[in-house]
Amino acid sequence: MESPPEDSASARSVTVRFLAEHCPWADPAAVQLVVTELTTNALRHTAGWWRLRLRAESDELTVELDDSSTRLPEARVPDFGGRGGFGWPMVLNLAGRVEVRRHAEGKTVRAVWSRPGIVAGPAAAA
Numbered sequence: 001m002e003s004p005p006e007d008s009a010s011a012r013s014v015t016v017r018f019l020a021e022h023c024p025w026a027d028p029a030a031v032q033l034v035v036t037e038l039t040t041n042a043l044r045h046t047a048g049w050w051r052l053r054l055r056a057e058s059d060e061l062t063v064e065l066d067d068s069s070t071r072l073p074e075a076r077v078p079d080f081g082g083r084g085g086f087g088w089p090m091v092l093n094l095a096g097r098v099e100v101r102r103h104a105e106g107k108t109v110r111a112v113w114s115r116p117g118i119v120a121g122p123a124a125a126a
Contacts, residue, residue, distance in 0.1 A: 008039035011052050015063075022056035025115050030094045034111050035063060037087040042067040046106070061113045063095075068106040 015035045019028050035052065042050035048068030055062040073088045092098050095111035 008036050008043065011035050011039045014052070015054060018054045018056070019061075022054075023061045026056075026061045026113055031061065031063065031113070034091050034094050035065075037091050038063070038065040038109055038111070041073065041087060042069075045069055045071065048106070059115045061115075063111045064108055066103075066106060066108045070102050070106055072100055072102070072107065073109065 012032050012035055015032055016028060019026050019031060039050060039052065042065060046067045046069040050065060050067040053062075053064040053066075055064075073091075075088050075092075091109075091111060096114050097112040099110045099112075101108050101110075
């Protein structure tokens with residue numbers, strides 16, 4: 001899905017439909033929260049586009065978000081005054097594995113969940 005103009009609601013909606021059809025074993029609340037965080041961060045921290053990709057295999061679910069920024073996500077001390085810092089640690093905790101890769105057009109954040117009963121690799125920080 002290509003970036004809608006100003007919100008992440010479309011990404012959440014697409015994700016719910018995708019999970020119901022292709023990946024019913026996944027925790028929809030966890031996956032939706034990760035999608036929301038990644039799209040919100042792309043909207044907040046980039047001046048350009050973002051693209052969401054969802055892929056389900058028999059034993060794995062992959063969520064990828066490409067955006068136009070080469071700046072890597074970083075863990076910050078959470079700020080209860082409204083400046084954030086909660087999302088990236090949440091993404092790292094909710095997904096089984098997280099990878100971030102820079103490329104010529106920006107970066108890709110990949111979150112992967114293994115089907116229950118399948119052992120996932122450790123979460124990787126940026």
